[in-house]
Amino acid sequence: MIRIGYYPGCSLPGTAREYDESVRALAPALGIELVEVPDWNCCGASAAHNLNHELSLALPARILSIAEREGLNEILVPCAACFNRLARTRADLLADAALCKRVTDSTGMPYTGKSIPVNILDVLSRISPDYISSKVTNPFDFNTASYYGCLLSRPKDIVQIERHEDPLVMEGLLESVGAHALDWAFKVECCGAGFSVSRTDIVGKLSAKIVNNAVNCGADAIIVACPMCHSNLDMRRPALEKAAKKKFEIPILYITQAIGLALGLDFKKLGLHRHMVKVNLRPDTLVPLAKEEAVSAMEAEV
């Protein structure tokens, strides 16, 4: 059992509830114990760094300081936006002692940088793909487009992702549960992020290009690891359909939901009924014989 801190952030108890549900359902199945950071606050998101630089560092610093106090060496931050803010705060505060002093004065809590924020892809990719494959009961036998967006891929030295213009970590995970990960062009493009309410037109235009390319490449589902990407491609579907002047039926799944389905977890426990765009993908159960065949076929491929 790996014990790891857990910072859900504001989206996960609210509009991204299914992400929270699927992370909490998947973690024990893969031997991960989540310890929620007590009395956590909002990271400030784009609003804080748009209007007040110090505030945009002090809010995440409070979360990191609490995690440190609780002895959590790592904090899993499923929301890509929160993860980006926390990772940046840690890097900035460690790089500038004077800044760190000002910020800890604002939070009233000591900070040493002991707690390291990690995203869901960091945590999942540490688990051996063979181990994940061995747990698969219902192979996720679909064509998937892995969509990373901005906040998991940039800036590369803050988020520490390999091949930041063409990452492959999600593809590896999806293939370990039986998916066919497609090569497509828009995996690190921006969906419009925080403009969901204030400039829905821009979100529609940018998200339309992403969904259109995924569909044209033959995807059955777009797989995401960010609540903002999800809400822009799923909840803002009418806006992007208006911009694209056509209808799309492709569902948007969190990576934890796709892996959870393959591991045979319950559809509702993974929150798949909460999407605005209906999810019709139900992977078939492997019969024991077929499973052996699949494993030997995989070995033959290797």
Next chain:
Amino acid sequence: MNYANVHHNDLYSSRIKNSTGENILNCYQCGKCSAGCPVAEDMDFPPSMILRMLQTECEDDRKAVLSSMSIWLCISCEMCASRCPQKVSIAAITDFLREESVQLEMVNPGAKKILAFHKSFLDSIKYTGRLYEVGLVGLYKLRTRDLLQDLLTAPGLFFKGKLPVFPHMVKDRSGIKNIFKKTAYRNRGEQ
């Protein structure tokens, strides 16, 4: 501008460097940032042009930048910074320009909704410590007087169990208030 009598610390490029650590003079106008920017086509000046206008140290240019739509249309996707061959983080500079624009009350009228959203967001977490969507939308609607927007998606969210009616409060609310006070969140330009 007569450069003979200007101390280098008075230059705007020096102020940007002191505040953000970014040197705008490193930009040699290759235009990669503008090519990759997802919202460049909606901007009044694309990112590389903003940098050029700052490099001139001309007051008219600076005013045009601070009152541009561009700085508010930037989504902070960081594509510009990640592709810049000179490693200039335009995203960090844009954050600085937005703060300046608010403080000098030069915000472009077209950015009213975007600014209203950011302010409502910060107000919401100032009171509860965590984002409270119903409160955020309420504050935003009051600021923009756009009461009908999103009327169709809210019930959908509610019935999917994704719109909590009551806020999740942080227990240590005085700690949060203190952070806001000490970082001096300015609420100027209020409508």
